[in-house]
Amino acid sequence: MGINPEVLALFDEMKAVRRQIHQNPEVGLDTVETVRLIKSRLDGYGISYSDIGVNSLVAEIKGGEGDTTVAFRVDMDALAMDEENDFPHRSQTAGKMHACGHDGHCTSLITLAAYLSEHRDFNGTVLLLFQSGEEGYEGALRVIEDGFFEKYKVDYMFGFHAWPGVEPGKIAVHSGACMASEDRFEIHVTGKSGHASMPHVCNEPFAAVADIIKGVQTIVPRKVPSHERGVVSITQVHGGSLRNGIPDRVLVQGNVRTCSEEIRDLIEDSVGQVADGVAIMYGVETELDYVRKHPVLVNTTPDIAVRAAAKVVGEENVLTGLESSMAAEDYAFFMQHTKGCYVWIGNGRDSAPLHNSRFDFNDEILPVAASFFLAVIEELL
Ligand SMILES: [Zn+2]
Ligand SMILES: [Zn+2]
Structure with a gap:
């Protein structure tokens, strides 16, 4: 099938939409204007939709009598940072920038909507989920808590991320883990303050912190185990205010990534053991606050994604051997409720990295992503 020719015919129009969204970035759950733009597009296509979560949106397109439902999810939010690009469609708002390509993700789904509005020749239901707040604002959880899986019987869900370092026209599909879990912890260390010259009468917290x-x-x-992956990083240490004094309290913060829930449990337990052990060793108090932010994103239907991707870009351009990323993605929460797969579509070998002040979504992805979604519909409906 290749890139669908009618999808390709929408390219110039969709490129303009993508650049308009890029110029007007909105951060977190505050995707009001982006949603307004998407609604006006859907109105034009005669596609009905409902609000869900916080400034997220679900459109529903029925075709034929089939009772299978396939959902496609994209994110819409930008990042709180300044853009350093100087092309005409750079951000118009200081301190906000689409540096993760979510402007292109949502435009790809608008492209699919435009095509499906004219072609309902599938057998089942397609849901288009436009989600706010992916960048650490729990946008996916707000959608799920608002009853997404109760309101809609979702049999499959698919999504994608534009991926720097991979050529456009290549699609990467992971079997199993695709993106990592993310957890955050704080360890509050409490000792006894005193004069820096007399640590023996204090209960010095910094040795424990070390x-x-x-x-x-x-x-x-x-x-x-050496065949598994994990990262533990210390991200902040706060304590003390005097040059000649030992403080009562020091705070240590850290960040944990894993590619399996077993390793996630192991690391959480181990952080607890370190905190407890150090408390005994130094006679300080340690209090651990360990917060699970994102689960591992596990693909359960990579076979369907591989077949659909091969139809669009050719088998030789479907990458199945890439390592999973240690970045987290809140799409993982949806995969706890339904089957599906999240793929990467190449943003270019020399693309700036994600979250970089010079990143820009590669518009060439728009027809690739929309055709990939169409091929998934062809596979399942
Ligand atoms: Zn991001
Ligand atoms: Zn992203």
Whole structure:
């Protein structure tokens, strides 16, 4: 099938839409104007929709009598950062920028909507989910908590991310883990303050902190099996206010990534052991606050995605051997409720990295992504 020719015919129009969204970035759950633009497009196509979550939107397109439902999910939010590009469609708002390509993700789904409005020759239901707040704002959870899986019987869900370092026209499909879990922890270390010259009458917290930092960073190389992946990073340490005093309290913060729920459990337990052990060793109090942010994104139907991708870009351009990313993606929450697959579509070998101030979504992806979604519909409906 290749790139669908009617989808390709929409390219110039959709490129303009993508650039309009790029110029007007909205951060977090606050995707009001982006949703307004998408609604006006859907109105023009005669496609009905409902609000869901916080400033997220589901459109429903029925074709034929089939009772299978396939959902496609894209994100819409930008990042709170300044754009350093100087092309005409750069961000018009200081401190906000589409540096993760979500402007292109949602435009790809608008492209699919435009095509499907004229071609309802499939047998079942297609849902188009435009989601706010992917970048750490729990947008997916807001959609799920608002009853997405109760309101709609979702049999499959698919999504994608534009991926720097991969040529446009290549689609990467992972079997199993595609993106990592993300957890955050804080360890509050409490000792006893006093004069810097007399640590023996204090309960000095920094020695304990040093061993906490060393201990948690030793978990991956010493406890995680070498064929598994994990990252533990210390991200913040706060404590003390005097040059000649020992403080009562020090706070250590860290970030954990894994590619399996078993390793995630192992690391959480191990961080707890380090905190408890150091408390005994130094006679300080340690209090661990460990927060699970995102689960591992596990693809359960890679076979369907591989077949659909091969139809669009050719078998030789479907990459199945790439390592999963240690970045997290809140699409993972949807995969706890239904089957599906999340793929990467190449943003170009020399693309700036994601979240970089010079990143830009590669418009060539628009027809590739929309044709990939169409091929999935062809596979399933
Ligand atoms: Zn991002
Ligand atoms: Zn992203």
